[in-house]
Amino acid sequence: MSARLSRTDVEHVANLARLALSGDEVERFGEQLTVILEHAQDVAALDLEGIPPTAHPLPLVNVLRPDEVRPTLDREEVLAQAPAAEDGRFRVPRILGEAP
Amino acid sequence: MTARAIADAVRVGERSARSVVDEHLAAIEAREPELHAFNLVMGDSARATADAVDAAVARGEDPGPLAGVPVALKDNLCTRGVPTTCSSRILEGWEPPYTATVVQRVLDAGGIPIGKTNLDEFAMGSSTENSAFGATRNPHDPSRVPGGSSGGSAAAVAAGFAPLALGSDTGGSIRQPAALCGVVGVKPTYGRVSRYGLIAFASSLDQIGPFAGTVDDAALLLETIWGHDPLDSTSIGSPPAPLGDVPDVSGLRIGIVEELTDVDGIQPEVRAAVERAAAGLESAGAHVERVKVPSCVYGLSAYYLIAPAEASSNLARYDGVRYGLRVDGADVAEMNAKTRAAGFGAEVKRRIMLGTYALSAGYYDAYYGQAQKVRTVIIRDFARAYESFDVLLSPTAPTTAFELGAKTEDPLAMYLSDVCTIPTNLAGHAAITVPFGTGAFDLPVGVQVLAPALGEPDMFRVARAIEGLAP
Numbered sequence: 001m002s003a004r005l006s007r008t009d010v011e012h013v014a015n016l017a018r019l020a021l022s023g024d025e026v027e028r029f030g031e032q033l034t035v036i037l038e039h040a041q042d043v044a045a046l047d048l049e050g051i052p053p054t055a056h057p058l059p060l061v062n063v064l065r066p067d068e069v070r071p072t073l074d075r076e077e078v079l080a081q082a083p084a085a086e087d088g089r090f091r092v093p094r095i096l097g098e099a100p
Numbered sequence: 101m102t103a104r105a106i107a108d109a110v111r112v113g114e115r116s117a118r119s120v121v122d123e124h125l126a127a128i129e130a131r132e133p134e135l136h137a138f139n140l141v142m143g144d145s146a147r148a149t150a151d152a153v154d155a156a157v158a159r160g161e162d163p164g165p166l167a168g169v170p171v172a173l174k175d176n177l178c179t180r181g182v183p184t185t186c187s188s189r190i191l192e193g194w195e196p197p198y199t200a201t202v203v204q205r206v207l208d209a210g211g212i213p214i215g216k217t218n219l220d221e222f223a224m225g226s227s228t229e230n231s232a233f234g235a236t237r238n239p240h241d242p243s244r245v246p247g248g249s250s251g252g253s254a255a256a257v258a259a260g261f262a263p264l265a266l267g268s269d270t271g272g273s274i275r276q277p278a279a280l281c282g283v284v285g286v287k288p289t290y291g292r293v294s295r296y297g298l299i300a301f302a303s304s305l306d307q308i309g310p311f312a313g314t315v316d317d318a319a320l321l322l323e324t325i326w327g328h329d330p331l332d333s334t335s336i337g338s339p340p341a342p343l344g345d346v347p348d349v350s351g352l353r354i355g356i357v358e359e360l361t362d363v364d365g366i367q368p369e370v371r372a373a374v375e376r377a378a379a380g381l382e383s384a385g386a387h388v389e390r391v392k393v394p395s396c397v398y399g400l401s402a403y404y405l406i407a408p409a410e411a412s413s414n415l416a417r418y419d420g421v422r423y424g425l426r427v428d429g430a431d432v433a434e435m436n437a438k439t440r441a442a443g444f445g446a447e448v449k450r451r452i453m454l455g456t457y458a459l460s461a462g463y464y465d466a467y468y469g470q471a472q473k474v475r476t477v478i479i480r481d482f483a484r485a486y487e488s489f490d491v492l493l494s495p496t497a498p499t500t501a502f503e504l505g506a507k508t509e510d511p512l513a514m515y516l517s518d519v520c521t522i523p524t525n526l527a528g529h530a531a532i533t534v535p536f537g538t539g540a541f542d543l544p545v546g547v548q549v550l551a552p553a554l555g556e557p558d559m560f561r562v563a564r565a566i567e568g569l570a571p
Contacts, residue, residue, distance in 0.1 A: 005457075009457075010453070013453050013456050013457045013460065014453065015437075016456050016460060017412060017440075017452050017453060017456040018416075018419070018433065018436040018437045018440055019437060019440050019441055019444070019449055019452065019453070020434075020437035020438050020440070020441040021441065021449070022441075025446075025449070029449070029450060029453055032450060032511055033450070033453060033454055033457065035511075035512055036404060036454060036511065036512055036515075037454075037457075037467075039400075039401055039404075039512055040401045040404065040405055040467060040471075042397075042398060042401050043398050043401040043402055043405065043467075043470050043471055043474055044466050044467060044470050046398070046470065046473075046474065048470060048473040048474070048477070051473040051476050051477060052473070052476055053469060053472030053473050053475070053476065054472055054473075054475040054476045054479060055304060055472060056304045056334075057290045057291075057304065057479070057526075057527060057528020057529075057553075058290060058291050058334060058336070058528060060291075060333070060334060063333040063334075065330050073197045073198060074197060077197045078197050078422075081194055081195060081197065081422075081423045081424075082421070082422055082423060083420055083421070083423075083424070083425070083426030084426065090421050090422055092421055092432055092435070093428070093429065093430070093431055093432050093435050094431060094432075095431070095432050
């Protein structure tokens with residue numbers, strides 16, 4: 001497995017991550033991520049056939065609380081922190097009509 | 101004066117909480133311009149909280165075990181109505197609509213939040229240089245870093261700005277700065293302290309814990325904040341066992357972890373401190389041996405795949421919609437991308453990119469999947485070690501505090517300063533760092549005690565003993 005990141009790779013990942021990177025950043029991150037991923041080859045190269053993955057250190061599953069009606073965050077207080085709000089809702093730029 | 105001594109004096113009316121707070125605010129005023137430990141000093145609210153504590157004492161009430169004790173809060177812990185930035189432009193000016201459970205427990209115990217401390221942006225870093233609001237400096241030598249990411253909290257305690265502080269530890273972000281600043285720092289067992297109100301970095305690794313000048317004060321703060329919280333679904337339900345107050349280690353089996361002590365680039369003084377602490381523990385009646393935990397050598401690589409992967413998902417919420425910064429764009433996607441480009445600093449972008457890559461189609465199994473399997477192997481190796489030992493010993497960081505700028509251009513070199521602390525987070529275990537003399541450039545050295553999940557009582561016994569043995 002090659003860990004060398006091309007410009008296209010970096011731009012693809014930046015798009016997935018919704019980061020508008022400058023040309024300089026694409027260049028620099030490409031080099032730095034390559035170095036970091038080279039270091040990670042020690043893990044990528046291990047034979048771990050049959051070892052189950054650990055996503056979480058605690059053996060807790062389906063933790064539930066009683067389904068009771070309780071006060072939640074105050075809507076006005078929350079919306080007061082939003083960049084834009086209108087009629088008790090968050091306001092965002094146009095979504096419908098985007099291509100494709 | 102220790103936190104416990106302050107609280108004892110305030111509870112019986114020997115000292116006023118107000119005088120305690122004023123004294124610490126004066127210390128902050130004198131040295132904060134040089135050190136920049138805080139993003140926000142909460143002078144007015146600290147005085148008001150202190151007056152309320154004094155009023156309670158005057159009424160004959162007991163304000164609680166932290167009565168009148170100033171506590172510095174890492175600026176990724178939400179406090180309702182108090183700006184909480186994570187040292188990021190993307191959250192600049194944001195005032196949380198709720199309070200973190202740990203902060204509420206500090207308040208309920210009579211403690212006094214005195215300020216929000218600086219950190220590496222979103223807790224990503226090992227030097228507190230990745231803050232959008234400027235670096236924090238080490239009180240022992242201001243030309244050097246305090247460590248990170250909780251560098252502001254460590255520096256605040258070391259400089260006498262507060263007897264206690266809270267931080268968060270994802271790969272060593274409490275223990276490494278505590279070691280570099282010569283104070284005590286604790287990473288509790290995963291799930292022992294509620295994460296409700298801690299702004300998420302890597303959710304399966306993040307844990308809140310205390311900083312203090314002494315092991316006993318760290319125990320005081322930990323016993324205040326820990327225990328089950330219904331607001332955190334990963335919170336452990338069983339009640340914590342008391343930490344006790346004896347330094348007795350006779351009969352305890354203590355293993356020195358070879359892979360964490362023989363790491364590349366370790367300073368000889370740091371290794372010598374661990375050996376000296378071990379010899380002292382042996383004289384005090386403990387049984388000390390070297391032990392191998394072989395997969396620890398893969399901890400760093402696994403961590404720098406898992407933590408960025410989780411971060412890339414957690415930080416997706418900063419999209420310019422519900423809080424924080426927004427930079428306008430022609431459509432939603434462009435608004436998201438421009439907001440995140442303007443709001444995040446270089447290290448945060450780097451980790452989001454790394455994590456997104458490790459999770460992306462074609463690379464998931466090779467990187468993220470492999471790292472998760474390594475995590476299993478590390479947990480198994482520790483389990484084997486803990487069959488023969490009650491606690492383990494290692495350095496906290498390979499070196500003493502380094503100079504500002506020394507590692508900022510080389511991310512991998514910076515990551516290597518977490519090599520001794522990371523395995524504990526991957527395993528979900530507990531660890532504490534205790535100052536143990538000085539090393540290179542006469543700077544503080546920390547010795548780390550590691551314990552299995554819920555092993556805090558033995559861990560604190562050994563930590564108290566090491567504190568008593570320290571030169």
